[in-house]
Amino acid sequence: MARMYIFKRFERFWHWAQAALIIFMLLTGFEIHGAYAILGWEKAANLHTTAAWTLIGLWLFAIFWHFTTGEWKQYIPTSKNIVAVMNYYSVGIFTGAPHPFRVTQLSKHNPLQRLAYLLVKLFVNPLIWVSGLLYLYYNELGASKIAGIAGLKLGPIALVHTAAAFMMLAFLIGHLYFATTGHTPLAHIKAMITGWEDQDEPAPELQRGGARAKAARVS
Amino acid sequence: MRTGISIAVVTVAIFVAFAAHAAPDPASEKLLKSTSDHAKFKALQQDFDSGPEVTKACLSCHTEASKQLHRTQHWTWEYLNPDGQRLGKKNVINNFCTSVASNYASCTTCHIGYGFKDNKFDFTSEVNVDCLICHDTTGNYRKQPGFAGNVVTKPMEIPPGSGNIVKPIDLKKIAQAVGKSSRDNCGACHFFGGGGDGVKHGDMDSSLASPDKALDVHMDATGNNFACATCHVTEGHQVPGSRYAPTAQDKGGAHLRGKEYTTNPTTCQACHGQAPHKANAKLDDHTDKVACQACHIPAYARGGVPTKISWDWSTAGKMAPDGKPLIKKDAKGHLLYSAAKGDFILAENAVPDYMWFNGKVTYTLFGDKVEKSDQPTRINHFEGSADDGKSLIWPVKIMRGKQAYDPVNKTLAVLHMAGNDDTAFWTNFNWEKAVAVGMASVGAPFSGKVDFLATESTWPITHMVAPAKDALRCRDCHASGGRLEKVPGIYIPGRASDHANWLDTSGWAIAALTLLGVLGHGLARVVASRRNK
Numbered sequence: 001m002a003r004m005y006i007f008k009r010f011e012r013f014w015h016w017a018q019a020a021l022i023i024f025m026l027l028t029g030f031e032i033h034g035a036y037a038i039l040g041w042e043k044a045a046n047l048h049t050t051a052a053w054t055l056i057g058l059w060l061f062a063i064f065w066h067f068t069t070g071e072w073k074q075y076i077p078t079s080k081n082i083v084a085v086m087n088y089y090s091v092g093i094f095t096g097a098p099h100p101f102r103v104t105q106l107s108k109h110n111p112l113q114r115l116a117y118l119l120v121k122l123f124v125n126p127l128i129w130v131s132g133l134l135y136l137y138y139n140e141l142g143a144s145k146i147a148g149i150a151g152l153k154l155g156p157i158a159l160v161h162t163a164a165a166f167m168m169l170a171f172l173i174g175h176l177y178f179a180t181t182g183h184t185p186l187a188h189i190k191a192m193i194t195g196w197e198d199q200d201e202p203a204p205e206l207q208r209g210g211a212r213a214k215a216a217r218v219s
Numbered sequence: 220m221r222t223g224i225s226i227a228v229v230t231v232a233i234f235v236a237f238a239a240h241a242a243p244d245p246a247s248e249k250l251l252k253s254t255s256d257h258a259k260f261k262a263l264q265q266d267f268d269s270g271p272e273v274t275k276a277c278l279s280c281h282t283e284a285s286k287q288l289h290r291t292q293h294w295t296w297e298y299l300n301p302d303g304q305r306l307g308k309k310n311v312i313n314n315f316c317t318s319v320a321s322n323y324a325s326c327t328t329c330h331i332g333y334g335f336k337d338n339k340f341d342f343t344s345e346v347n348v349d350c351l352i353c354h355d356t357t358g359n360y361r362k363q364p365g366f367a368g369n370v371v372t373k374p375m376e377i378p379p380g381s382g383n384i385v386k387p388i389d390l391k392k393i394a395q396a397v398g399k400s401s402r403d404n405c406g407a408c409h410f411f412g413g414g415g416d417g418v419k420h421g422d423m424d425s426s427l428a429s430p431d432k433a434l435d436v437h438m439d440a441t442g443n444n445f446a447c448a449t450c451h452v453t454e455g456h457q458v459p460g461s462r463y464a465p466t467a468q469d470k471g472g473a474h475l476r477g478k479e480y481t482t483n484p485t486t487c488q489a490c491h492g493q494a495p496h497k498a499n500a501k502l503d504d505h506t507d508k509v510a511c512q513a514c515h516i517p518a519y520a521r522g523g524v525p526t527k528i529s530w531d532w533s534t535a536g537k538m539a540p541d542g543k544p545l546i547k548k549d550a551k552g553h554l555l556y557s558a559a560k561g562d563f564i565l566a567e568n569a570v571p572d573y574m575w576f577n578g579k580v581t582y583t584l585f586g587d588k589v590e591k592s593d594q595p596t597r598i599n600h601f602e603g604s605a606d607d608g609k610s611l612i613w614p615v616k617i618m619r620g621k622q623a624y625d626p627v628n629k630t631l632a633v634l635h636m637a638g639n640d641d642t643a644f645w646t647n648f649n650w651e652k653a654v655a656v657g658m659a660s661v662g663a664p665f666s667g668k669v670d671f672l673a674t675e676s677t678w679p680i681t682h683m684v685a686p687a688k689d690a691l692r693c694r695d696c697h698a699s700g701g702r703l704e705k706v707p708g709i710y711i712p713g714r715a716s717d718h719a720n721w722l723d724t725s726g727w728a729i730a731a732l733t734l735l736g737v738l739g740h741g742l743a744r745v746v747a748s749r750r751n752k
Contacts, residue, residue, distance in 0.1 A: 034699055034713040041713055042693040045501075089740075094747035139504040155710035159719055166726030170733045177737035181744075 002199035006108055011071070012195055014062045021055045022168060029165050052132055059125075074108055075118045082111040093181065103197055113178075116171070124167045131161035258395040267390035270333040270370050271346040276394065278345060285345035287456040293331045295342060298463040304582055306463055311582055314530060314598050314620040314674045315413035317634050320585075321660040324367045325637035329408040336367035338660075351390075353404045354397040359388055365637065378639070402428055402438065405447040415554075417524035421569065421616040422682035426522020434522045436686045452484040460485030462679055467510070467578035467603065468611050487511040487684075508709060510576075510611040512681050514691040518568045519616060519680050525553055529564035530620040533671035536648040544648070559636075559645045561621075571614035571680045573706050575603035580677075585661060588629050595619065595673035596631075605708025612706055614680040621673050623654060627666030631674075633657035 007015070028048040031038055039047065066072040084100040089112075092100070101110035109117065134141065134149065134157045141149050182188040183198065191197040257263055262276040278285060288294050296319070297307035308326075312318045319326040320338070327335035333347045334340065341347065349368060351360050362368055363377055363385060371377075372387045410416060410425045417424030432439040437449070451460045466483040473492035474480050483489065491511075496502035505514075520526040537545040537558050544558030549565070556562050579602040583589065589596045603610030623632035635656040636644050644653035650669040658665035696703040697713035710717045 032697075032712050033718075034697075034715050037694075040694060041697045045693060045697075045712075046499075049501075094743055096748075096751050139507060153710065154712075155717065158710055158712060158717075159722060162718075163722055163726065166722070166729060169726075169730045173730060173733045174737060177741065180741070 003196040004103065004105070004199055005195055006103060006105060006197045007192060007195040008069075009195070010061075010065055012192060014058060014065070015192060017058055018055065018062075021051050021058065022172065025051050025055070026165060026169055026172065033162060033165075049136065052136070056129070059129075075114055075121065077115050077118055078111050080111065082115075085110045085112050089181075103199075116174075120168075120171055124164055124171065127160060127164035128168065131157055131164060135161055253398070257397050260395075263391070263394045265391065267394065268372050270349055270351070270368075270390070273390050273394050274333075274346045274348055274350055277350045277397075281350075284350065284456065285348040288331065288348045289342065289345075291331075291456060291458065292461055292463065293458065294348065296330065298461070300463070300580070300582070302579070302581065304584060306582060310584065312585060312598065312631050312633070313413075313419075314618055314622050314676050315419055315527070316636060317532075317622060317632075318585075318657070320633050321635040321657040322637045325365050327368045328362045328364045328366065329411075330368045333368050333370075351393055351397065352407065353400045355393050355404065356396050356398040356401070357393050358403060360393050361388055365639075399446070400448055400453075401446055409447075413527065417520060417522075417526045419526070419618075420678055420682075421519040421526040421528075421566075422516065422680045424520070424522060424524035424526065426524050427682065430522060430683075432686055433689065434685075435683050437684060450485045450489075459483055463580070465576075465578050465580070465679060467576045467613065468609055487515075508605075508612060510613045512679075512684070513571075513573060513612050513614050515684050515687075516571070516614055516680050516682075517685055517689060517691050517695075518570055519614075519683060520567045520569050521683055521685075523567070525565035525567045526569065526616070527563050528566045528569065528616065528618060529562075530560070530618070530622075531562040531671075532623060533561060533621045535559060535561035535644075536650075558648060569616070570702065572617050573612050573614055573703055574601055574677075575605060575610040575706065575708070576601040576613040576615075576679075577603035577607055577609040579603070583631065585633060585663060586630055589624055589631055589672060590629060591624075591626070591670070591672045595675040598674050598676040600675075601677050601679075605706075612703065612709075616678040616680055618676045618678060619673070620675075621671040623650060623669050624672050625654070625658070625666050626668050626670040628664055630663065632665075632669065633661050633663065635660065 025048055028039065028044040028051065030036065031044040032041065032048060038044070081100060088097065088100050091097070099110075134152060135154070138152075138154050138157065141152055144150055179188045179192070180186070182191075187198055260280070262279045265276070267273045267276075274285070292298055292307060295307065296309035297305065300306050308319050316322070316326075323338070323340075324336045331349050331352055332340075332344075333349055349362075352362065361370070363371055363375075365378070370388060370390070371385050372390065374387055375385050377383055377385045406423075406425060406428050409420075409423055410427065411418070412423070413419030417426075427435060427438055429440040430438045432442050437443050437445040448458075451458050453459070460483060466486050469482065469486040469488040470493070471480075471482050471488060474482075474484060474489045480489075487495075488511075493506060494500070494503045534556070535558060537556075539545040545556065546554070546558070547556035549555050553565055554560075554563060555565070580599055581602060582599045583596060601613070601615065623634060624630060625632055632654045634644060635642055635653045639646070641647055642649075642652045642656040644650065647653075651667060654669050655665055655667070691702065694713075695701055696711060699713070699715040701711075701714065703711055704714065704716070
């Protein structure tokens with residue numbers, strides 16, 4: 001079976017570190033919210049803050065990486081093939097049809113992935129960043145004398161932060177599931193660990209991917 | 220010859236050595252901190268027959284002392300509230316023994332004067348200021364209840380006819396040993412407010428005379444060993460830190476030597492400043508909303524002395540089968556019922572109530588209209604809110620009870636409790652007589668009817684500061700049903716009542732539906748792949 005090197009070393013490190021941090025922050029965050037008691041409120045709050053700073057640091061590196069390598073282009077949304085991909089997940093996946101999207105180094109994500117990740121990066125993440133930092137520096141807001149944030153109350157800040165956390169939770173559940181939808185349940189996960197994606201068809205056919213996708217869409 | 224010289228040298232050496240030891244060594248003697256040994260003062264080398272005679276002797280050197288004391292609440296028992304209410308012991312009514320009025324001779328045992336037996340007391344008298352109650356260091360100075368603050372200088376039978384002979388106190392010895400006020404001096408009255416040990420305040424009782432570190436990190440007798448005056452820094456006899464003029468929020472820094480301050484020196488901030496949490500700076504983020512006391516006094520009445528949290532006067536007056544006034548005590552011997560006073564509820568290690576407090580206290584005074592209802596009448600109440608910019612969340616003791624009022628005139632009753640007369644309640648157990656005399660003593664009308672209504676009073680909890688390790692933990696408030704559950708107007712992470720229910724409900728629902736969706740999809744995949752094989 002052909003293999004293709006898709007995920008670079010930093011990319012994989014970023015992905016898994018972020019995954020661990022986000023899962024940990026969801027766990028500690030909902031404990032702070034009062035949903036349950038596992039670590040104890042004090043420990044949960046302290047670790048949530050530490051993890052937040054770690055994640056912010058990681059994001060800064062990741063943003064730098066995305067722009068210096070041009071990888072940010074992977075998230076430009078496209079409508080091309082999007083219906084085919086939706087069709088695949090709603091029908092083709094059950095009938096054994098091949099995936100209408102061919103992964104290449106220049107296009108790692110299918111159109112649905114592009115849209116989902118872009119939404120997370122441009123909407124959910126900033127919501128978490130901004131509300132989280134306001135939450136963390138709530139005491140300094142009043143003293144900042146900056147119109148617009150000086151009068152912010154903790155309640156609305158916490159509300160937005162919690163809402164963003166629920167969005168992240170829903171994304172995580174979906175993302176974890178889609179990770180199992182490769183040609184074997186662990187194929188995508190393996191690729192995310194090693195960087196090498198299995199290609200279930202010979203390389204030459206890859207160029208015809210567009211045509212196949214068109215066919216899938218028509219069908 | 221050489222031997223002779225040697226002997227001479229040794230002898231001289233021994234002599235010199237002895238001489239050196241024999242001479243007084245100023246460095247090794249205990250340094251007297253005061254420049255005066257009062258035992259050497261001529262004015263105090265006499266036998267005193269009364270308190271005022273001692274004061275006269277004190278004033279012969281300390282010429283301005285009484286004038287200074289005349290300006291204190293300790294002397295006037297009066298305080299003018301910023302809102303115009305005339306407060307102070309002399310004027311307020313409480314829901315413990317209720318009032319000084321009509322009971323002067325008994326209550327004024329704790330006045331810093333001699334002879335405050337009725338409302339005609341001469342507040343300009345210098346010799347009637349009692350120096351010794353605050354400056355006695357012997358522990359032998361005593362003022363007997365019922366003597367209007369006078370001391371016993373001849374053997375006396377108290378109460379008369381009881382056969383109980385009270386020995387006189389040696390004023391000369393006590394006067395010669397005066398010193399700075401200690402915890403015992405202040406405690407002689409303040410530990411016993413409300414008529415007994417720990418009764419009134421909850422954060423002040425006799426356990427603070429010699430507390431350990433766990434009870435009071437500052438007063439710890441084997442550690443910091445603070446006196447009351449270490450915080451209640453007194454100049455010219457003016458003692459700061461009265462609860463009548465509380466500082467609810469101190470935004471100033473720690474007081475430094477060499478600077479003049481006009482702010483209250485008794486606040487925590489006056490020593491600790493605004494950012495005292497070195498190990499966990501996040502804790503400093505709480506100080507704009509939460510008083511230090513709220514976390515650092517996890518419970519009151521922690522020293523083994525219970526405090527009263529409820530006093531029901533309406534049940535007073537029951538007699539035992541033998542015809543004597545009924546008494547009930549708990550296993551430890553603490554009074555739970557007495558015919559003289561009614562039913563009590565006691566508390567030890569009590570969790571405070573918490574409320575916004577901006578320093579303003581409003582009172583229900585004699586003559587104010589009161590109404591019997593489901594809501595208790597607030598004898599006093601703390602004002603404050605989350606949004607006034609002046610309030611912090613304070614720990615308080617709420618004292619509840621039932622006390623006498625005039626249901627026709629709708630005023631709280633002045634009770635004549637103590638006294639060797641036919642009308643005092645503690646003598647004849649007749650409410651109508653006791654209230655009639657009490658009301659007459661303040662010139663208030665009385666309908667002749669007595670009923671009881673529920674009352675409530677609020678007391679700040681500010682003493683018995685625990686070591687940092689015993690302070691409240693995050694979860695004590697950052698939880699549902701935590702200590703601050705009922706404090707409104709503020710978002711407390713972890714407190715469910717602050718949550719937007721629509722968000723929590725829809726958030727969890729979306730997460731659950733997503734999970735169900737992907738599980739269903741996965742199941743369908745498994746089924747489909749089996750069928751395809």
